Amino acid sequence: MGRKSFLNDKKAELQIALSAWWFFIIVVIGAGIVISASIYYATDIDIKWLEADVLGERVLDCMVDDGYFVEGISERVYNECGLQEDKFKKGSNYFFKIWVGDEMVLGGGDYSIEKNCEVKGEGIGVTKYFPICSEKKAIVWSEEGEEIKIRVLAGSNQQGRIESNI
Numbered sequence: 001m002g003r004k005s006f007l008n009d010k011k012a013e014l015q016i017a018l019s020a021w022w023f024f025i026i027v028v029i030g031a032g033i034v035i036s037a038s039i040y041y042a043t044d045i046d047i048k049w050l051e052a053d054v055l056g057e058r059v060l061d062c063m064v065d066d067g068y069f070v071e072g073i074s075e076r077v078y079n080e081c082g083l084q085e086d087k088f089k090k091g092s093n094y095f096f097k098i099w100v101g102d103e104m105v106l107g108g109g110d111y112s113i114e115k116n117c118e119v120k121g122e123g124i125g126v127t128k129y130f131p132i133c134s135e136k137k138a139i140v141w142s143e144e145g146e147e148i149k150i151r152v153l154a155g156s157n158q159q160g161r162i163e164s165n166i
Contacts (some may be wrong), residue, residue, distance in 0.1 A: 047158075048131060048132035048156040048157065048158055049132045049134070049156075051094070051132075051156035051158055052131075052132050052133055052134035052154045052155050052156040053134040053154075055094060055096060055134070055154040055155075055156065056096070056134045056135065056136040056152045056153070056154035057136060058081055058082070058083070059077065059081055059083075059096055059098065059136075059152045059154065060136045060138055060150065060152045061081075062077070062080045062081040062082075063077075063098070063150060063152075064138060064140050064150070067140055067141055068140060068141050068142070068143065069100070069140045069141065069142050069143075069148050069150065071142075071143065077098070077106055077108075078108075083108075085108075087109075088108035088109040089109075089110075090110055090111075091110055092109050092110050093110070093156060093157045093158045093159070094108075094109045094110070094113075094154075094155070094156055094157075094158075095107075095108070095109030095110050095111065095113035095114055095131075095133075095153075095154065095155040095156075095157075096108055096109060096152060096153065096154040096155070097114065097152070097153045098150070098151075098152050099149075099150070099151040099152075099153075100148060100149075100150055101148060101149055109155070110157070113131040113133070113155040113156075113157050114133065114153065114155060116130055116131050116157075117130075117131055117132070117133035117155055129159070130157075131155045131156060131157035132155065132156055132157075133153060133154065133155040134153075134154050134155070135151065135152070135153050135154075136151070136152045136154070137149070137150065137151050137152075138150045
C-alpha cells in the first residue's frame, strides 16, 4: 500500500505542477495580448502628409496620359480618378484644387483646409490638428502640341480614424 500511495502522491504533485504552469502560461499570453493591444491603440500615427501626397498624385496621374493632357477631364475627375464625390463635400477631411495654366478649373472638398495650409506655411507653429497639403506640378502637351502647366493642390485633415477609400 505504501508504494501505490507514493505513486499516487507523485501523480498528484505532477498534476498540480502542470496546472500551475498551465495557469502561468495563460496569464503570460493574456498579459502579452493586453499589452500589445494597448500599445497599438495608444500610438498616435499621423499620415495626413501621405494621404495628401497620394491624393495629389492620383488626380495628376488621371489628368495626364503618356505626357499629354486629357481634354475634358476636369468635368469627369471624380469618375476618371476613382474618387468618391461624397468624400469631397463641405466639412470633409479632404481637399483638392486643379489649375490648368493659370486658371483654376476644378476644386473639391473643404476649402478651409487650403486656408489652414497657407497659415501653417506662414510660420505659424505646427500642431497635429492642422491639415497637411501637397502640391504637384507637371508640364504636359496638348493634342495640338502646346505646352500646358498643370498644378494640383491636395490636402488632408484626417485625424487618425479609419475611413474608406477617398
